[in-house]
Each structure stands twice: as C-alpha cells, then as structure tokens.
Amino acid sequence: MRIGDIFMREQLKVRSRLERGSAAAMDRDGWSRIGPLALREGQTAQSQVYCTLREALISGYFRPGEEISLRRAAAVLGTSVTPVREALRQLESDGGLEVFGGNRVLRVPVLSPAELLDIRDIRTNLEGFAAEVAIAGMRPSRLRLIENACQLMQRAADAGDADMYLENNWRFHSLIYEAAERPVLMGLIRGMWLRVGPLIRTAVTAPLHFDRSMNSHHAAMAALGRGDGAALREAIICDITDAAQDLAVAPPDAARSA
Amino acid sequence: MRIGDIFMREQLKVRSRLERGSAAAMDRDGWSRIGPLALREGQTAQSQVYCTLREALISGYFRPGEEISLRRAAAVLGTSVTPVREALRQLESDGGLEVFGGNRVLRVPVLSPAELLDIRDIRTNLEGFAAEVAIAGMRPSRLRLIENACQLMQRAADAGDADMYLENNWRFHSLIYEAAERPVLMGLIRGMWLRVGPLIRTAVTAPLHFDRSMNSHHAAMAALGRGDGAALREAIICDITDAAQDLAVAPPDAARSA
DNA sequence: ACGGCAAAACTGTGATCTCACTTTAGCTAA
DNA sequence: TTAGCTAAAGTGAGATCACAGTTTTGCCGT
Numbered sequence: 001m002r003i004g005d006i007f008m009r010e011q012l013k014v015r016s017r018l019e020r021g022s023a024a025a026m027d028r029d030g031w032s033r034i035g036p037l038a039l040r041e042g043q044t045a046q047s048q049v050y051c052t053l054r055e056a057l058i059s060g061y062f063r064p065g066e067e068i069s070l071r072r073a074a075a076v077l078g079t080s081v082t083p084v085r086e087a088l089r090q091l092e093s094d095g096g097l098e099v100f101g102g103n104r105v106l107r108v109p110v111l112s113p114a115e116l117l118d119i120r121d122i123r124t125n126l127e128g129f130a131a132e133v134a135i136a137g138m139r140p141s142r143l144r145l146i147e148n149a150c151q152l153m154q155r156a157a158d159a160g161d162a163d164m165y166l167e168n169n170w171r172f173h174s175l176i177y178e179a180a181e182r183p184v185l186m187g188l189i190r191g192m193w194l195r196v197g198p199l200i201r202t203a204v205t206a207p208l209h210f211d212r213s214m215n216s217h218h219a220a221m222a223a224l225g226r227g228d229g230a231a232l233r234e235a236i237i238c239d240i241t242d243a244a245q246d247l248a249v250a251p252p253d254a255a256r257s258a
Numbered sequence: 259m260r261i262g263d264i265f266m267r268e269q270l271k272v273r274s275r276l277e278r279g280s281a282a283a284m285d286r287d288g289w290s291r292i293g294p295l296a297l298r299e300g301q302t303a304q305s306q307v308y309c310t311l312r313e314a315l316i317s318g319y320f321r322p323g324e325e326i327s328l329r330r331a332a333a334v335l336g337t338s339v340t341p342v343r344e345a346l347r348q349l350e351s352d353g354g355l356e357v358f359g360g361n362r363v364l365r366v367p368v369l370s371p372a373e374l375l376d377i378r379d380i381r382t383n384l385e386g387f388a389a390e391v392a393i394a395g396m397r398p399s400r401l402r403l404i405e406n407a408c409q410l411m412q413r414a415a416d417a418g419d420a421d422m423y424l425e426n427n428w429r430f431h432s433l434i435y436e437a438a439e440r441p442v443l444m445g446l447i448r449g450m451w452l453r454v455g456p457l458i459r460t461a462v463t464a465p466l467h468f469d470r471s472m473n474s475h476h477a478a479m480a481a482l483g484r485g486d487g488a489a490l491r492e493a494i495i496c497d498i499t500d501a502a503q504d505l506a507v508a509p510p511d512a513a514r515s516a
Numbered sequence: 517a518c519g520g521c522a523a524a525a526c527t528g529t530g531a532t533c534t535c536a537c538t539t540t541a542g543c544t545a546a
Numbered sequence: 547t548t549a550g551c552t553a554a555a556g557t558g559a560g561a562t563c564a565c566a567g568t569t570t571t572g573c574c575g576t
Binding site for chain 1: 528529530531532537538539
C-alpha cells in the first residue's frame with residue numbers, strides 16, 4: 001500500500017474522530033491533536049518529527065501504554081517511515097518511549113512506582129540545582145515572562161483548564177531553569193519532563209492538586225523577587241514532591257505488563 | 259559501490275594501520291579498535307551498534323572532533339547504514355555525538371569550558387546523590403567487586419597503563435552507582451560519562467592525576483567500609499572536581515569551530 | 517611552483533521494498 | 547455459542563537506491 005493511501009485514510013480517521021466532538025475525548029489517541037508536518041526547509045524531517053512528538057509527549061497528548069506505530073505516525077505526519085523511525089528511536093533513547101511486546105512495538109512507558117521515585121529524586125536534585133543557579137542569571141525581562149506564566153497558570157487553575165495549566169506550568173518551570181544558562185542541564189530536565197508528561201495529565205485530577213501546586217509556585221515567585229536561591233530551590237523541590245505524591249495515589253490503571 | 263567492497267577496503271585500511279605498529283598510535287582513529295559485530299540473535303543490529311559505539315566513546319577510543327561517517331561505520335561493523343544511522347542518531351540524542359558542518363557530519367563533540375562546567379556540576383549532583391543512596395544497597399559481594407576494581411586501578415596507575423586505568427575507573431564508579439538500584443539515574447550518569455569519555459584520556463596525562471584520583475578512590479573505599487554515605491558522597495564529588503580541573507588545564511587542542 | 521576550476525568522491529537524507537514475525541479478524545466445525 | 551484454526555493485516559528491521567549537497571582531488575594553465 002502506498003504512503004499516500006495510508007495518509008488519506010489516517011486523515012479521514014482523525015477527521016471523523018474530531019467530528020465526534022469533545023464527548024468522545026476519552027477515546028482520542030495522541031494523533032488527534034497532531035497534523036501533517038509543515039516541512040520547513042533547512043531542517044530535516046527527522047528533527048521535526050522528533051520535536052513534534054517530544055512536545056506532544058511533554059504536553060501529555062499520549063497516555064501511558066499507548067502504542068506508536070511507525071507507519072501510522074509516518075502517515076499522520078505526512079512523511080515516510082525512515083525519519084519517523086529515527087525520531088522514535090531518539091525518543092526511546094530519551095526514555096520517552098519504550099519497546100513493548102514480542103512485536104517490539106514502541107509505546108509510551110508505563111512507569112513503575114520505583115521508577116517514579118527514581119525520577120522524583122533526580123528531578124529534585126537537578127531542578128533544585130538549576131533553580132539555585134538561575135538566581136544569578138535572572139533579569140527583569142525574564143522575570144516578567146515568568147510572572148506572566150504564573151498568572152496564566154493561576155487563571156487556568158481557577159477555571160479548571162488542565163490544558164492551559166499544563167502548558168504554562170512547563171513554561172513557568174523551563175523559563176526559570178533557562179535562566180541558569182546550562183544547556184546540558186536543561187536537556188536532562190527536559191528529558192525528565194518527557195517521562196512524566198504522559199502522567200501529569202492524570203495528576204492534575206487529584207484533589208487539591210491545583211491549590212498545592214500554586215502554593216509552591218507563588219512561593220517560588222516570592223523567592224525570585226527576593227533573589228533568594230535557597231528558598232527558590234525549596235519551593236521547586238516542594239512542587240516536585242507534591243506532584244509525585246499525586247502521581248503515586250493515582251497510579252496508571254491500564255498498566256499492561258510484558 | 260557495494261557494502262561488501264567498502265567492508266573489505268576498510269578492513270584493509272584498519273589492518274595496514276595496525277601493522278604500522280604502536281609508533282603510529284597517534285594517528286589511529288577510533289575504528290582501529292573496533293571489529294565487525296558478532297551478530298547475536300535476539301538483539302537488533304541497531305542496538306548492538308549503539309552499545310558498541312557507546313562503550314567505545316566512554317572508553318575514549320574516539321577523540322574530540324573525530325568525525326564518524328555512516329558508510330564507514332557500517333563497513334567496519336559489517337552491516338548496512340540503516341542500523342548505524344539509528345544508533346548514531348541515538349548517540350546524538352545522548353550528547354555523545356553532534357552534527358558538525360554544513361555537511362551535517364556527525365562528530366565527537368568538542369566541549370566548551372562552559373559545557374565542561376555544566377557537566378561537572380551535573381555529575382557532582384547526580385553521582386553524589388547516587389553514591390549516598392548506594393550505601394543502603396551495598397552488599398558484601400558487591401563490595402568485593404568494587405574493592406577489586408580499586409586494586410586493579412591502583413595497579414594500572416602504578417604501571418602508568420591508561421587503558422587499564424580508565425576501564426577500571428568506569429567499572430569502579432558504575433559498580434558503586436548500580437548499588438543504588440536506580441536505573442533512570444544510572445542512565446543519566448552513563449550519559450554524562452559518554453560526554454566526558456573522549457576527554458578523560460587526555461586528562462590522565464595531567465601531572466599527579468593518578469595520585470589525586472586514587473586518593474579520592476581510597477577515601478571512597480574507606481567510606482564504603484564504614485557505611486558512611488556522606489563521606490562517600492564527598493569522596494566522589496572530590497574525584498569529579500579534580501578530574502574536571504585536569505580537563506580544564508588540558509583543553510582540547512584541535513577544536514575546529516563551525 | 518602556484519592559483520583556480522572541474523570532476524570525482526563522499527556526505528547525510530529520505531523513500532521504498534522485502535523479510536520475519538506477531539497480532540487480529542473471521543470463518544469453520546463441533 | 548464457542549473453541550480453534552487459518553488467513554489477512556499490521557509490526558519493526560534491515561538493505562538498497564536516488565538525490566542534493568559538500569568536500570576533496572587532481573589536473574591544467576599561468
């Protein structure tokens with residue numbers, strides 16, 4: 001079967017899925033929010049596939065255990081399997097995907113409690129350190145962006161808009177860490193968010209999650225205003241610990257084992 | 259040109275390079291120590307290429323700035339470009355390789371002083387933490403292996419055998435961290451070693467490097483014997499800091515810029 | 517001997533095809 | 547209705563080819 005044929009069929013599937021409306025949001029797969037790539041010149045198809053899927057994973061478009069097929073991904077993204085395979089392999093290397101069954105299918109990882117603990121402690125170390133370093137690189141313009149992200153997050157929390165909340169949550173944190181001007185460190189942190197991205201969407205449904213999280217965020221803002229690195233670090237660590245708590249009490253339900 | 263032809267030609271090149279003897283060790287490239295894969299069934303060619311090259315990078319077989327060609331790698335390893343491309347892309351994702359010129363050639367990264375500092379601080383955080391956690395998971399059998407690696411390292415240091423020293427240095431550290439039983443953390447630490455691997459071989463030429471490093475290692479052994487997590491952490495951090503010092507005073511010489 | 521230009525070699529990228537294997541769908545028979 | 551088997555569809559893995567670049571080589575003219 002030709003790529004074009006699969007492409008058209010997949011587009012029809014996606015279209016019909018979307019037309020079913022938000023009532024069918026539960027059986028949406030991650031592809032429903034992803035369209036064909038607008039192939040920009042100067043960038044390889046592979047890197048665009050990689051970036052697109054990484055952002056989708058961080059944003060929680062895909063649920064834990066969801067399987068990603070090479071041909072399906074290629075069809076939806078409007079390219080061939082070759083760049084997709086490289087991108088998926090890269091995501092596997094990042095820990096954002098894992099090989100699953102005897103069929104070697106790639107799927108979004110289903111994290112064990114031990115792995116969650118592992119990731120939580122890594123995050124407190126790396127993000128706490130990044131926050132402390134970030135104080136030195138903080139500038140008024142950057143501070144305004146962070147302030148803005150925090151406000152948007154508060155507004156999303158008040159409105160119960162999980163999408164907007166998660167988007168600005170990542171923006172808030174990454175803006176802080178970027179001030180540390182540590183590209184390698186930033187890459188590791190992004191890798192950790194890639195792993196927890198598919199879970200965070202379930203965490204925000206935990207009772208009082210928004211309140212606890214926003215408490216930490218406001219504490220972080222206050223520490224930023226005072227230029228208090230130690231306090232900022234503690235606020236970030238508190239945020240991470242609370243989030244991990246909400247993930248632990250809402251464990252993955254459809255955890256098919258190998 | 260067929261893969262087989264390239265393969266034979268490359269093998270001849272490697273052979274002739276080896277026959278030139280150890281006097282020509284300076285213009286050895288990383289491939290001279292790598293032979294064709296013994297394709298084990300049950301594992302994909304891609305993963306074997308990945309593991310082979312990752313170990314080679316950690317062991318410092320390739321020097322910073324050295325370029326890795328897809329077809330050349332495929333020829334030496336006795337496979338086609340497809341698995342090699344995926345493996346190299348994965349290594350790029352790990353930070354073990356970087357795309358270089360307008361030709362998009364993959365090469366071993368040439369780290370800037372800022373990146374070295376970045377990596378050093380990440381290592382002190384992650385490896386320090388891993389060391390502290392490892393105390394709880396320490397068992398007599400494991401301790402014996404670590405003790406053995408330390409002795410071999412001491413012997414290599416006395417003999418001035420850099421190869422043997424580096425091999426047991428990685429074994430020593432990884433055995434400690436593995437006792438923490440944190441797979442994700444272990445992966446991140448391995449990633450950092452992948453980045454500094456090509457440099458460490460130059461660091462060991464620094465005066466007194468062996469002495470300083472072995473001091474830290476013996477301190478770590480003592481802390482392990484006492485079950486003193488804080489002391490072990492400090493010993494590890496000291497080792498990392500000293501090594502970073504030796505890397506900073508011996509900066510990469512052939513740092514071709516883009 | 518040296519500058520410049522053209523051809524050859526080499527680079528990664530992406531598409532396509534085949535293969536071996538697994539999963540699923542559907543049909544047949546009890 | 548259900549168990550079981552078979553065929554179809556789907557899966558990733560790997561090899562090969564074509565292509566558009568870049569880099570290197572080598573030759574020719576000055």
